[in-house]
Amino acid sequence: MPTHWYNFLGDLPGPMPEVRDSGSPTAAEISAQVRPRVLIEQNAPDEQWIAIPEPVVQWLRQCGRPTPLHRAHRLEKHLGTGARIYLKREDVLPSGSFKLNTAIAQAYYAAEEGRTTLVTETGAGQWGMSVALAAKMFGLRAEIFMVRCSLEQKPYRRHYMELLGAEVRPSPSTHTAIGRKILGEVPDHPGSLGTAISDAIEHALGHPSAAYLAGSGMPHVYLHQTLLGLEIAQQLKETHGEDLGVDGRGDHLIACSGGGSNLCGLIGPHLRAKADGADLRFLAAESTAAPRLTQGVYAYGRTDLGGFTPEVLGYTMGESFIPPPNHVGGLRNHHSSALVSLLRREGVLDAVAFDQRTALEAGRLLLQTEGLLLAPEAGHAVAAALDVAAKADAQNLEPVIVILASGAGFLDLQGYDEVLLDA
Template identity: 85%
Template sequence: MPGQWYNFLPDLPGPVPEVRDSGSPSAAEIAEKVRPRILIEQNGTDQKWIPIPEPVMERLRQCGRPTPLHRARRLEQHLGTRARIYLKREDVLPTGSFKLNTAIAQAHYAAEEGRTTLVTETGAGQWGMSVALAAKMFGLRAEIFMVRCSLEQKPYRRHYMELLGAEVEPSPSLRTAIGRKILQDTPGHPGSLGTAISDAIEHALGLPGAAYLAGSGMPHVYLHQTLLGLEVTAQLAEHGEELGVEGRGDHLIACSGGGSNLCGLVGPHLRARADGADLRFLAAESTAAPRLTQGVYAYGRTDLGGFTPEVLGYTMGEDFIPPPNHVGGLRNHHSSALVSLLRHEGVLDAVAFDQRTALEAGRLLLQTEGLLLAPEASHAVAAAVEVAAKARTERREPVIVVLASGAGFLDLQGYHEVLGDTREAQVDT
């Protein structure tokens, strides 16, 4: 397991565009109140390697880091490809998702600063589960605003958080002014990450001792998630693999919502690509919020309440309401500035899948490898299937690394509702 996080900001193809922050109070002033100071400092650090505090290391090891890198040989055989497909198994962590990597770090810093309550938002619930567990590890309370449609679709994630003592509130929420306004303007609003972020920040501002934690979109989150890419490099070496061999077309693939799992996987490899490695990065998003594939590159906010600054990114517009499907982690209207920069500069490719195609890929992985992934991660599997098919046509043998970012056992109802009775849809394994 790496003992340091890797700061890949100097490896970006250019500077992240300046934010627009003209509110009163400004987003920067709001962040000073609700975010632990060291996290703000990590957003702009020029230090290349950041030592991981020992209490964080201890809990990460306790939770199962480093996570396995799994060669998907039966999937390769089924696809008839000579590509070598590897799955980075974040689904094996106690909360079933990669989100725990930064939740533990942020909770540690909040506790060090004397904060007593962690406040955050969550889409599909994986981030909320991770914050709830991390809060308990460090003796803190947790209050979590969960996107309303996801809370209704995935009640067991709420039950998990509540078992850990967390308070879980649907978003838009009647507890906040912005939530009440959204519900007044749009009765029955299904919620989105934009509404939940607004609810959480407003609530944290009014709660003494609160620390607002972000699960994605911020450089400090991407920094903590570089464990993913660093571990992949070391594990591939154990398999005798080296990424970026000329003419092979190697791929790193992850789903993209706020971009934290994507950036954690590809960030440590940006320098190699810039130095000429034949390495491609692919973001798999949902057609429910196809920002990177259909959005416009413009300034906008990730929340609806104006608590965050305007950032330059691929956006569907602040009035966009994503449909209430089963991919809660991918349902946001605006992409982060960093992910958008990679896309705009041609470093990152993107593809969008509807939820049926994604979940069919998830079913295929279960039937071949015995692994059930969350709907979000199944988008990355669908992308890998396409890359492998193209490689077969082109007679190439790439290494394809897929980030299995989350487990799917608490998403079985969604699989059933979308795919129905699938007993006849068997594959030869």
């Protein structure tokens, strides 16, 4: 397992766009109040390599890092493809997803700073589960605002969090002023990450001993997730004898994209190689329920609805956009992160969008061939990989294709059933 995170901000194709921060208090002042100081510093670190604190390393190893890199031989045979398809198995972690990588780090820094409670939002529940578990590791409380439609669709994720002692509330929430305002305007609002972020930050502001943790969208989160790309490079070379980016082969790194944390963790350590000429393609697979990277406009906007976050330049559907209540809660963002949007804008990152049926069909195929059941969000990455393999075969190419298997799907069976079996 890597003992350092990799700061890839210096490998970006251009400078990060300036943020717009107005209001009283400003978003920066709010962030300084609710976020642990070290996390704010890690948004723009000076060093290229940042040592992972030893207690974090120990917990990550105990939880199963490094995670396996699985060669999908049976899927390749079923497709009749010359591509070599690998899955990075983040689904095997105790909370069922890659989110644990940064949850452990952020909980550690919160505990070191003397915070007693972790407050956060969660879409599909994978981040909330990881925060609930990380809180227990460091003797902290957890309070989690979960998008209402996902809470109703995935009740067992709530049960998991509550088993760990976390308090889970639906978002929009009657416990906050912004939640009550949203419900007053749209009483049957299904919730979104925009509502849940607003609920969580407002709640954290009212509790001085609380730390607000973000599951995505922030550079410090992307930093912690570089474990993904670093481990993959080492595993491909040492275990499978593969070098990424061989000229003329068109190798692909593919991840689903909501807030961008698993995507950036996958491709961040490889940005410099691509800039130096490696034959690498980076692909973001998003949901047609919130197709920001494929259909959004490039404009300033906020990731929350309460005005607690600054305006950042990114691909957006607009703050008034309410994503439909489908089964891919982790991808239902109205505004894409500035960093992911920059990579897309500069042509470093490609993007495709799939509806939930296509994503879940891809998930079912993976289960039937490899015996792996992934969350619907990760199914989007599998669907993208199937298209990439088909196009490579048509061109007589044999690329390496790495799919980020970002989460387990056992707690998403209701979605698989309603979309694929009840239809």
